Amino acid sequence: MDLLVDSFPELLAGLAVTLLLGVISFVLGSVLGGLITLARISGVRALKAVAVAYVSVFRGTPLLIQIMIIYYGLPQIGLEIPPIPSAIIAFTLFSAAYLSENFRAGVLGVDRGQWEAAASMAMPYWKTLRRIIFPQAIRIATPAVGGRFVALMKDTSLASAVTVVELTRVAEGIGTSTFRYMDALLIVGLLYWLVNTGLQLGQQALERRLGRAYS
Secondary structure, three states, rough: OHHHHHHHHHHHHHHHHOEEEEEEEHHHHHHHHHHHHHHHHHHOOOHHHHHHHHHHHHHHHOOOHHHHHHHHHHHHOOOOOHHHHHHHHHHHHHHHHHHHHHHHHHHHHHHHHHHHHHHHOOHHHHHHHHHHHHHHHHHHHHHHHHHHHHHHHHHHHHHHOOOOOOOOHHHHHHHHOOOOOHHHHHHHHHHHHHHHHHHHHHHHHOOOOOOHHOO
């Protein structure tokens, strides 16, 4: 308990950085993932090919490698990015690949008859997506998207590899200064658990609300 009290300011600062990384990366990743989804379901072969290649690369390589390429590799070609922006870029690109698949599954999960009904009313493609398909796709994809948000929040611990002082880095610092590594790591683990439990409860509440809208 004394360790928690003594290190509370550091833990609070680390938690703020963790939340910053997770929330910003998730929002940006959702936007990019949505664009990739549109490319995947479009009738343009070139866009489909680019989207498929993007998803393959970012899902098929370790997130840690991606972070280190952006932070350590890009300076070798003259592009130096500070630690926090580097981590956000890496998390955004990585999460977008997974989120695009979640969104695409949601779109594919909408009954084909919805497309046909919209076509019978001569509704344009983009209007059909915006008013009929996307609202239903979001409801279908919510559990998977919520799970990706929780996973991303845990993945933010990898930012410590590029000197970002988030929760994991704070735990390392506390352990180094006090030699109480186990206590520090357990405290930080508890904080991650509390954050992700809150996210899961929020996701469940959102699922119930969306479910009532279509019941």
